[in-house]
Amino acid sequence: MKNKISRRKAIATGLTGSLAAIGGYAFTSNAKDMPIAFGLKEKKQLPFRISLNTSTLLHYELDVDVQIDLVADAGFDGIELWMRNIKTYLEKGGNTADLKNKLQARGLVLENIIGFSKWCSDDSEERKKAIDQLREEMQITAGLGGTYIAAPVQGISSLDRTKYDAYAERYAAILKLGDETGVTPIMELWGMGALNKVADCAQIAIATGHPKATILLDFYHVYRGGNDWDTVDILNGGKLPVIHMNDYPATPSYDQLKDSDRVLPGEGVCPFDVIIPKLYDAGFRGGFSVELFNKGYWETMDAKTLLKHSYENTHHTVQKALGDII
Numbered sequence: 001m002k003n004k005i006s007r008r009k010a011i012a013t014g015l016t017g018s019l020a021a022i023g024g025y026a027f028t029s030n031a032k033d034m035p036i037a038f039g040l041k042e043k044k045q046l047p048f049r050i051s052l053n054t055s056t057l058l059h060y061e062l063d064v065d066v067q068i069d070l071v072a073d074a075g076f077d078g079i080e081l082w083m084r085n086i087k088t089y090l091e092k093g094g095n096t097a098d099l100k101n102k103l104q105a106r107g108l109v110l111e112n113i114i115g116f117s118k119w120c121s122d123d124s125e126e127r128k129k130a131i132d133q134l135r136e137e138m139q140i141t142a143g144l145g146g147t148y149i150a151a152p153v154q155g156i157s158s159l160d161r162t163k164y165d166a167y168a169e170r171y172a173a174i175l176k177l178g179d180e181t182g183v184t185p186i187m188e189l190w191g192m193g194a195l196n197k198v199a200d201c202a203q204i205a206i207a208t209g210h211p212k213a214t215i216l217l218d219f220y221h222v223y224r225g226g227n228d229w230d231t232v233d234i235l236n237g238g239k240l241p242v243i244h245m246n247d248y249p250a251t252p253s254y255d256q257l258k259d260s261d262r263v264l265p266g267e268g269v270c271p272f273d274v275i276i277p278k279l280y281d282a283g284f285r286g287g288f289s290v291e292l293f294n295k296g297y298w299e300t301m302d303a304k305t306l307l308k309h310s311y312e313n314t315h316h317t318v319q320k321a322l323g324d325i326i
Contacts, residue, residue: 046315046318046322046326047280047285047322048284048285048286048287048318049077049078049111049286049287049288050315051111051242051287052071052078052289052307052310053080053114053291054067054080054082054114055082055293056290056291056293056306057306058293059295060298060302063085063088063089064081064099065089065094065102068099068103068106070307072106073304073307074308074310074311077107078108078110078111078242078287079108080110080150080242080289081110082114082115083116083141086140099144100143100144104145110145111241112148112149112241112242112289113137113140113148113150113183115137115151117133117154118154119131119134119151119155119170119185120153120154120156120170120194121155122155126155127170127173131177134149134151134185135177138178138182138183138185141181141183142182148183150186151171151174151186151188152188152190153194156194159194159196159197164200164204165207167204167207168204168205171213172209175212184214186214186216186242187204187214188215188216189217189221189225191218191221191222191224191225191226192224196224196225196226197226197227198235214240215240217244218246219246219248219270219272219275220244220247223248223270224257229271229275232275232279233279233282235282237279237280238282238285239283240284241286242286243284243286243289244289244291245288245289245290246262246264246291247267247270248262248268248270249268249269250268250269260293260294260295261294262294263292264292264297264310264314265317266313266316267313272318272321273320273321277322277323280322280325288314288318292310
């Protein structure tokens with residue numbers, strides 16, 4: 001992959017393979033002073049939800065009910081909550097019914113729950129424990145009114161491409177668990193993880209033969225994994241419930257980036273003007289969920305300010321990318 005990236009061509013390696021119908025720089029210290037609305041004359045209604053992954057708020061160590069109120073106050077349409085924050089809330093005496101009612105009262109779509117389990121491990125005992133963990137977490141998610149939980153590939157250090165059928169069986173097993181609980185696990189691509197190619201995600205998902213098989217993309221992770229945006233519209237966007245939204249810098253090179261390098265949409269070099277119309281044409285109508293881990297933002301902005309920038313940057317970026325489409 002080239003180190004120099006243009007707005008029209010951000011990535012130079014392969015989204016390849018047989019994809020078929022399956023279906024989100026260095027921080028600048030003055031970011032807190034950047035214009036919020038970017039001089040927009042009019043905010044248009046978008047065909048996507050603008051949502052917030054509460055990873056963006058991890059630094060502030062807020063209770064999950066407080067997170068919900070802050071995200072709603074900032075104008076977001078939806079939210080992704082972290083399971084560990086929910087469990088802490090429950091351990092302190094809270095209950096899922098109250099959180100569900102708060103989400104509904106504040107008008108937030110519960111896009112997805114962020115959880116971690118080793119469902120794809122080569123160790124059968126580890127997979128069994130992961131199934132038990134996922135069952136509990138899916139039940140909690142259902143209690144909140146949620147229908148999706150993230151399923152990043154953990155338990156293996158690298159992908160063995162001679163074992164696609166085995167991986168598909170493992171994903172099918174947790175999809176079956178999802179049928180029982182009403183909560184669908186979304187297989188998540190991680191740019192620095194074992195499953196870092198969009199083509200591999202598609203092949204495994206298709207091979208399950210399950211109608212609810214789907215994948216969780218992320219602008220940063222797709223780039224970090226060395227994928228190509230040019231053929232992303234081969235995917236059935238209508239089957240993607242949520243995409244993690246963020247931007248990435250021109251330097252360092254894609255393979256040297258860390259989670260903390262992610263920046264607000266529009267502050268990096270991601271070619272949103274190319275990708276978002278492709279996703280729209282492919283049928284995507286879900287949520288763009290802002291996911292950041294940028295320490296520079298945390299050190300210079302309070303939670304409300306960061307949420308305001310997150311919403312306004314994302315709305316502006318999506319509206320600009322769609323142009324005359326809306």
